[in-house]
Amino acid sequence: MERSIDLYEDLKQYISDIPSEFELRQFSGVYFSFANTGRRGGGKKRFNIGLAEIIQTIEDIKKNLGVFMNCTRYDEDRWRQLGEMYFTHDVAKSLIKVQTKPFFTTLAKLCNWANDVPSMSYSDQVFNITSITLDTTINKLKAMSANLTPDSISAATSEIILEDYQRLEAEQVNTIMLTEAFESALSKTGFVT
Numbered sequence: 001m002e003r004s005i006d007l008y009e010d011l012k013q014y015i016s017d018i019p020s021e022f023e024l025r026q027f028s029g030v031y032f033s034f035a036n037t038g039r040r041g042g043g044k045k046r047f048n049i050g051l052a053e054i055i056q057t058i059e060d061i062k063k064n065l066g067v068f069m070n071c072t073r074y075d076e077d078r079w080r081q082l083g084e085m086y087f088t089h090d091v092a093k094s095l096i097k098v099q100t101k102p103f104f105t106t107l108a109k110l111c112n113w114a115n116d117v118p119s120m121s122y123s124d125q126v127f128n129i130t131s132i133t134l135d136t137t138i139n140k141l142k143a144m145s146a147n148l149t150p151d152s153i154s155a156a157t158s159e160i161i162l163e164d165y166q167r168l169e170a171e172q173v174n175t176i177m178l179t180e181a182f183e184s185a186l187s188k189t190g191f192v193t
Contacts, residue, residue: 007144010113017119018109034099034106047099049091051145054110055138057092061107062134074125076100114140 032054035046061068064086071078083096095103101124108127112119114137115128 007140011110011144014113014119015109018112018122019120032106034102045099047095047102049095049103049106051141053089053091054107055141055145056089057087058107058111058134058138058141060087060089060092061129062131062138065129065131065134068129072127072129074101074104074127079104110141111137 032051033046033048064082067082067086071082079100080097083093083100087093087096092103104127105124108124109122111128111133112122115133117128
């Protein structure tokens with residue numbers, strides 16, 4: 001079994017290698033920040049979702065596999081309908097309604113990474129939805145999150161997370177701030193935000 005920090009670093013590298021119009025960043029292992037293309041006016045907008053909500057959304061897709069297996073190619077109207085009907089978390093329901101394609105691509109990228117699909121094989125139009133790919137994705141994301149919780153962060157992990165946090169902060173990325181518990185866990189290891 002891979003360590004959480006190895007999965008975290010592997011996912012960061014995979015995301016950076018994907019040819020995609022839609023930017024995705026991993027933040028501290030427990031949040032994802034993604035952006036739209038900005039083509040509809042007003043420039044790029046950034047949105048955030050937690051790892052727990054991503055896992056819940058993929059579990060929702062798995063529970064309704066018969067419906068989602070018929071929608072592996074991107075179709076904005078269909079994905080909005082399915083998300084409204086089957087996603088159980090309010091954040092996921094909101095994101096699929098207003099940022100359909102960036103959220104679709106986020107889920108597809110995570111699924112491809114978890115299933116060892118070469119990054120150059122990725123397409124913004126396709127989400128490989130099968131029982132096996134969803135189970136693999138859920139299990140790998142849960143394994144990654146297992147030791148990236150506020151009370152169990154090692155000093156090495158906290159250093160990497162802090163570097164990511166400072167980089168995003170320096171870039172003035174509008175992202176979710178670390179929770180008090182997360183900050184507390186970092187400070188226990190000698191790092192402060």
